[in-house]
Amino acid sequence: MAIAVDQPTTIARPRPVRKALGWVSPSAWSLLIILVLWELSVRIGNVPAYMLPAPSVIGQEFIDYGHRLLPNAGVTLFEVLLGFTLSVLISIPLAVLIVYSKVIERTIYPLIVSSQTVPMVAVAPLLLTWFGYGMAPKIVIVILQTFFPIVVNTVMGLNSASREMIYLAKSMGASNWQVFWKFRLPQALPSIFAGLKLATAMSVIGAIVAEFVGANAGLGYVILVAGASFNITRQFAAIILIVVIGIAFFAALEQIERIAMPWRRIAR
Numbered sequence: 001m002a003i004a005v006d007q008p009t010t011i012a013r014p015r016p017v018r019k020a021l022g023w024v025s026p027s028a029w030s031l032l033i034i035l036v037l038w039e040l041s042v043r044i045g046n047v048p049a050y051m052l053p054a055p056s057v058i059g060q061e062f063i064d065y066g067h068r069l070l071p072n073a074g075v076t077l078f079e080v081l082l083g084f085t086l087s088v089l090i091s092i093p094l095a096v097l098i099v100y101s102k103v104i105e106r107t108i109y110p111l112i113v114s115s116q117t118v119p120m121v122a123v124a125p126l127l128l129t130w131f132g133y134g135m136a137p138k139i140v141i142v143i144l145q146t147f148f149p150i151v152v153n154t155v156m157g158l159n160s161a162s163r164e165m166i167y168l169a170k171s172m173g174a175s176n177w178q179v180f181w182k183f184r185l186p187q188a189l190p191s192i193f194a195g196l197k198l199a200t201a202m203s204v205i206g207a208i209v210a211e212f213v214g215a216n217a218g219l220g221y222v223i224l225v226a227g228a229s230f231n232i233t234r235q236f237a238a239i240i241l242i243v244v245i246g247i248a249f250f251a252a253l254e255q256i257e258r259i260a261m262p263w264r265r266i267a268r
Contacts, residue, residue: 053233061237068222069234073241075218079135079207080245083142084199091147092192095154096180109155116148120206124213138210138218145206146199153195157188193257200253204246 035055041047042054049057062069098105120141127137161184169179211220219238226234 050230050232053236057233058236058240061233065234065237069219069237069241072217072219072222072238073245076204076207076211076220076242077245079138079142079210079218080203080249083139083206084146084203084249086139087143087146087150087199087203088196090143091150092154094147095151095158098151098155099158112148112151115144120145120209121213124210127210128214133214133216138207138215141210142203142206145202145209149198149202150192150195153191153198154188157191158184160191161187189261193253193260196253197250200249201246204242204249208242 039054039056042052053061094108098109123144124137124141127140131137131140165183166179169183174182207218208220208223211218212224215221219242222238223235226232226238
């Protein structure tokens with residue numbers, strides 16, 4: 001009598017290629033597909049480089065002109081980082097004063113809101129007249145461009161604390177500083193970081209606008225000079241560097257957010 005012996009079940013292991021592809025983010029695949037379609041469209045349609053250069057042509061521009069692009073990118077990055085840092089140091093304390101002082105809320109807060117109705121392009125020439133063509137007007141423009149979302153989101157976050165929780169903390173002997181540090185600020189961090197993330201994009205925009213109005217260095221200056229000579233390829237290369245700066249800044253801020261709010265990562 002034959003006895004049926006069960007064959008050992010084999011576990012399908014992921015193939016090395018599939019495993020490697022799993023590490024690539026969907027956004028990277030989307031970018032790769034866009035670049036391939038872009039390259040094929042330009043090549044098949046015989047689109048001239050002065051209208052729309054192919055990604056390979058832009059890559060060659062990085063190789064040929066990188067020694068000039070990267071220093072100008074460093075100038076723009078310095079303007080963005082310094083202006084953003086000063087904006088944070090000004091905006092968050094101002095938001096705290098607005099939350100804790102009704103006088104400041106009624107006098108300063110409406111002025112902050114009304115200041116955003118004036119386009120930054122209209123203010124930039126005045127700042128150049130007052131501060132000259134150095135680094136100072138660029139930093140001021142970045143601060144003016146970024147402080148509004150930081151102030152508004154910080155005020156909203158600090159005001160979102162539960163009044164019952166604040167009353168309970170004070171009834172147990174907590175001081176105003178303890179209420180702020182242990183209750184108001186932790187609950188306001190998501191709103192604060194939302195404003196900071198928005199300000200990262202606004203800071204890059206502010207720096208480029210400032211360089212458009214008047215500068216002798218920076219990626220905005222590169223775009224203006226390249227546009228005057230109809231060098232569209234160099235303009236695209238500078239724009240790509242601007243995008244890289246913005247994405248890297250945003251990603252760095254997200255890492256800081258994860259460190260500052262570990263409880264959100266645990267909850268997820």
